[in-house]
Amino acid sequence: MYRLLPTGVAICAAMCLAFSAVGVCTAQDIRVPQTSTAGEEATISTTGTGKATFYLVGPAVSRKSDLILGEEIHLPAQDLRNAGGYLAVVCSDTCRSAAFYVSAAKPAILTFLVHPSRVPVSRPDAVSGVAIPFDKFHNLVLAPETVNFQSTAGTSSLFSRQARTQDGIAWFRTASGKSAGTVQVVASLDDIAAKRAVQQVASDPCNLRIKGQRTANGIVVETEPVHDCAGNVVPDGTIVTFTATEDNNRSTVDAPIKKGIARAQIEGTGPASISVASGVVMGNELRIGAKP
Amino acid sequence: MNAALKNRRGWCAAACAFSLTFSFILHAADTPVLVQLDAKKAGPRTVESLTGRGILRDYRLAWTSMAQALQFNTADPLEGPFAGEAKQQLLQTVTQQQHSGLTQRYLDQHHRLEAVFYAPEGDVMELHDTAEYQLQLADGGKVIHDEHVVMHFVVLMTPAADRWVIRHLQAVPQF
Numbered sequence: 001m002y003r004l005l006p007t008g009v010a011i012c013a014a015m016c017l018a019f020s021a022v023g024v025c026t027a028q029d030i031r032v033p034q035t036s037t038a039g040e041e042a043t044i045s046t047t048g049t050g051k052a053t054f055y056l057v058g059p060a061v062s063r064k065s066d067l068i069l070g071e072e073i074h075l076p077a078q079d080l081r082n083a084g085g086y087l088a089v090v091c092s093d094t095c096r097s098a099a100f101y102v103s104a105a106k107p108a109i110l111t112f113l114v115h116p117s118r119v120p121v122s123r124p125d126a127v128s129g130v131a132i133p134f135d136k137f138h139n140l141v142l143a144p145e146t147v148n149f150q151s152t153a154g155t156s157s158l159f160s161r162q163a164r165t166q167d168g169i170a171w172f173r174t175a176s177g178k179s180a181g182t183v184q185v186v187a188s189l190d191d192i193a194a195k196r197a198v199q200q201v202a203s204d205p206c207n208l209r210i211k212g213q214r215t216a217n218g219i220v221v222e223t224e225p226v227h228d229c230a231g232n233v234v235p236d237g238t239i240v241t242f243t244a245t246e247d248n249n250r251s252t253v254d255a256p257i258k259k260g261i262a263r264a265q266i267e268g269t270g271p272a273s274i275s276v277a278s279g280v281v282m283g284n285e286l287r288i289g290a291k292p
Numbered sequence: 293m294n295a296a297l298k299n300r301r302g303w304c305a306a307a308c309a310f311s312l313t314f315s316f317i318l319h320a321a322d323t324p325v326l327v328q329l330d331a332k333k334a335g336p337r338t339v340e341s342l343t344g345r346g347i348l349r350d351y352r353l354a355w356t357s358m359a360q361a362l363q364f365n366t367a368d369p370l371e372g373p374f375a376g377e378a379k380q381q382l383l384q385t386v387t388q389q390q391h392s393g394l395t396q397r398y399l400d401q402h403h404r405l406e407a408v409f410y411a412p413e414g415d416v417m418e419l420h421d422t423a424e425y426q427l428q429l430a431d432g433g434k435v436i437h438d439e440h441v442v443m444h445f446v447v448l449m450t451p452a453a454d455r456w457v458i459r460h461l462q463a464v465p466q467f
Contacts, residue, residue, distance in 0.1 A: 053431075055392075055394065055437075057396065057429060058383070059381045059387060059462075060381040060382075060384035060385050060388070062391075062394050063392060064431065082381055083462050085463035087427075089436055095436045097437050101464065101465045104462075113411065113416065115413040115415070116413075128412035130411045130415075132416075132448075139462065142462075142464065166409075167409065167418055168446065169418055171411065171412070173412055174335065205393040264338075
């Protein structure tokens with residue numbers, strides 16, 4: 001079936017050539033732009049004489065209009081906003097077609113994906129970002145561009161790197177910083193910039209230490225202010241587990257950190273040995289004497 | 293006897309014509325879309341085999357849906373497989389085709405997909421598609437263009453709740 005049309009075209013073209021001697025019709029030709037940029041006008045030239053129909057098919061475009069062969073076809077910028085492949089077809093007795101491509105205009109929008117939004121400090125390869133430039137018509141800019149990635153905490157710069165887009169994409173991956181707090185990550189390309197925030201939180205507790213004393217109701221134990229190994233205060237809500245061993249009896253209490261300190265009350269009257277842990281981190285052991 | 297034979301021939305001709313027309317429509321709607329995926333060069337994240345299968349399934353569905361939408365000038369098939377700019381462009385194409393009376397048919401599709409970028413966190417994948425198909429353009433049912441084409445597409449896909457969707461589909465002269 002697909003071979004029928006070219007055959008038909010050939011027959012029609014032959015008839016056209018035969019009839020052109022007596023002026024019934026003349027064969028048309030169509031010339032499309034070599035290169036075209038999104039959002040710019042273009043012209044298509046035709047040859048031949050007589051009336052014809054012009055079709056333009058492309059991304060988000062499907063247009064049909066009348067045409068006098070030999071005249072130029074003006075393609076308004078509106079019709080060429082989308083980068084991609086276009087097909088121009090001119091039909092009179094026969095149909096002729098030509099394809100052309102429209103490329104993206106200069107970058108105007110930077111899509112910037114950063115992960116994660118919350119990350120523990122001092123983790124290798126923990127933060128990554130992907131930047132994708134688009135032109136003002138939302139076409140993907142495939143021409144290589146240089147994207148600057150920067151991250152800052154307050155006024156101090158944590159990381160700065162340039163990356164060239166490859167197939168329209170630039171990316172980075174880096175370790176998280178050493179201090180807890182909000183880090184601003186920026187991707188910029190010429191005068192376009194996209195900003196994202198990453199919340200850096202303390203890592204696992206480090207040097208977990210407890211103190212305690214016997215009271216009328218049992219034993220009150222509490223941690224010293226809990227920090228990670230870089231000195232950041234471990235966030236409130238982190239669970240600390242206290243374990244008391246008294247005469248081969250073992251009891252466990254979980255307590256969340258509040259304002260940097262976890263506190264718990266353990267019942268018991270005899271001498272007790274109390275240990276502490278948070279996640280996989282163990283702290284010191286404390287011995288409390290029996291109730292006098 | 294002759295009248296009966298003529299009658300039978302008439303029915304046969306009508307049945308043949310109907311069957312040809314029907315098979316033509318079926319062929320257009322059900323033409324298989326072949327998709328191959330090469331994800332060996334994708335990075336920085338590795339494309340796991342399950343992810344690769346999802347991409348194959350959803351890319352094939354997307355092109356089947358797009359072919360239906362542009363052949364029958366209906367937007368319904370575009371719901372689901374497309375999102376963002378790709379969906380907007382296709383919806384606009386369907387709307388414009390409804391006005392111009394044009395339809396497009398994508399027959400005998402064969403897509404050779406190559407994953408060229410997979411984001412570290414797996415939230416975007418870029419693919420290059422070398423697509424071969426028979427492209428037919430018709431004006432009110434009359435075919436005005438019929439050509440076997442080899443096209444190159446740059447594709448951005450992102451994961452949605454239960455599938456991968458095409459967010460960007462841009463034809464380029466070459467990779």
